[in-house]
Amino acid sequence: MEGVKNPIRLAKLLQTRADRVLSEAGARQFAHERGLPFASPFTPGAGADFKRRQHGKSGTVGAVAVDRKHRLAAANSTGGRGFEYPHRVSDTPTVAATFANRLGAVSATGIGEEIVEHAVAARICAFLEAGLSLEAATQRVLTQVRRTRAQFGWIALDRRGPVQAVTTTKTLIWAQATPEGITCF
Numbered sequence: 580m581e582g583v584k585n586p587i588r589l590a591k592l593l594q595t596r597a598d599r600v601l602s603e604a605g606a607r608q609f610a611h612e613r614g615l616p617f618a619s620p621f622t623p624g625a626g627a628d629f630k631r632r633q634h635g636k637s638g639t640v641g642a643v644a645v646d647r648k649h650r651l652a653a654a655n656s657t658g659g660r661g662f663e664y665p666h667r668v669s670d671t672p673t674v675a676a677t678f679a680n681r682l683g684a685v686s687a688t689g690i691g692e693e694i695v696e697h698a699v700a701a702r703i704c705a706f707l708e709a710g711l712s713l714e715a716a717t718q719r720v721l722t723q724v725r726r727t728r729a730q731f732g733w734i735a736l737d738r739r740g741p742v743q744a745v746t747t748t749k750t751l752i753w754a755q756a757t758p759e760g761i762t763c764f
Contacts, residue, residue, distance in 0.1 A: 582605045582616055583607070584617055592609070592615075617661065623710040637654055641676075641733075642655075643685065643686050643736050643742065645738060649682070651683060651736070652684055652687055653686045653700065654677060655676055656684050657671040668684070669691040670687065673695060673697040674701040675694050676691070676694050676700055678703075678704050680683045680699045682704065682737055683703060683735060683737045684735065685733055689731020690729065693727075693731055694729075694731070695729075697727075697729060699720060702716075703720055706719055713736070713743055721745060725747060729747060731748070739757070744764065
């Protein structure tokens, strides 16, 4: 949904609810009821982003994390393709692109429809639940993805870390933050 200043706070609040998958209007109402701050997406920076998207330069910001208690989390915020068909639902709000369970966390970016077709994040975590290592789970998904020539990548980790970055495209820019510092790749 657009307009909520801190979407991760909204997601955290929704985790405690029985009805935690809400459409735009429902999510907006829930955020208002909980007193979450809203911010207009129409800022000078957003205007510059729009111009970049017109030239094919946009992206997704994703994150995966594990805390000291080995709890995992995943989050995504899409940059969008720009000029999407009205009411298109991207991969970002689905378990195909953003998923974490007790064993792994995955955040994917790329061609959203292809990410959904391959159910990337949920499948990797399901393979972890089935007893595969993160490396083996990734290879299973990557083998099928390469057969279809899909264009996307992901970052993933399991309870032990470290972060794993995989892409079928030319680039995937990512960074890792540890107690020792931040490393960019």
